[in-house]
Amino acid sequence: xxxxELTQHNFEQVVRxxxxxxxxxxxxxxxxxxxFRPAFEAASEQHADxxxxxxNTEEERELAAAFNIRSxxxxxxxxxxxxxxxxxxxxxxxxxEEVLKAAKSVDMDEVRRDIAAQGGAAHDExxx
Numbered sequence: 001x002x003x004x005e006l007t008q009h010n011f012e013q014v015v016r017x018x019x020x021x022x023x024x025x026x027x028x029x030x031x032x033x034x035x036f037r038p039a040f041e042a043a044s045e046q047h048a049d050x051x052x053x054x055x056n057t058e059e060e061r062e063l064a065a066a067f068n069i070r071s072x073x074x075x076x077x078x079x080x081x082x083x084x085x086x087x088x089x090x091x092x093x094x095x096x097e098e099v100l101k102a103a104k105s106v107d108m109d110e111v112r113r114d115i116a117a118q119g120g121a122a123h124d125e126x127x128x
Contacts, residue, residue: 003044006053008063015078018051020103025055025064025074033073036090043096050100077103082111 006014006023015021024040026033044052057064057072067076071088077099078084084103091099 003041004051004053006055006063007060011053011055011063014051014053015081019080020049021051021053021078022100023053023055023076023078025057025067025069025076026072027056027058029058030072032090036073039091039093039096042093043100046097047100075099079103079106080108082108082115084111 003024004010004014022043024033024036026036028034040052040054044050055063057069067074067086073090074086074088075091075096076083076086084106085099
């Protein structure tokens with residue numbers, strides 16, 4: 001599956017309508033972002049069950065600000081509308097694969113219980 005361009009207008013819909021979404025916050029001028037792109041694209045081809053999306057932080061400043069993106073590239077994994085992973089920095093292909101595997105194996109019932117116990121929401125989604 002090819003990556004999806006995420007914008008303030010479609011971000012919430014994509015996250016709500018898909019079980020797992022991996023988001024790459026990037027910018028065209030960012031050399032590490034460009035270097036990470038092949039690994040991200042390869043992972044999107046290997047995992048048809050996951051939606052891979054890219055947010056161009058130059059064009060989507062409000063969306064990047066809503067998620068407090070301070071450094072790029074930043075990867076963010078959503079599963080059932082919950083952020084499971086959010087880290088700045090490009091991952092080598094093997095590490096990206098390990099993080100994807102770990103995210104797939106998370107017990108989401110347990111995550112929701114933990115969120116409820118903390119009295120919070122999964123996250124506040126901007127856009128829409």
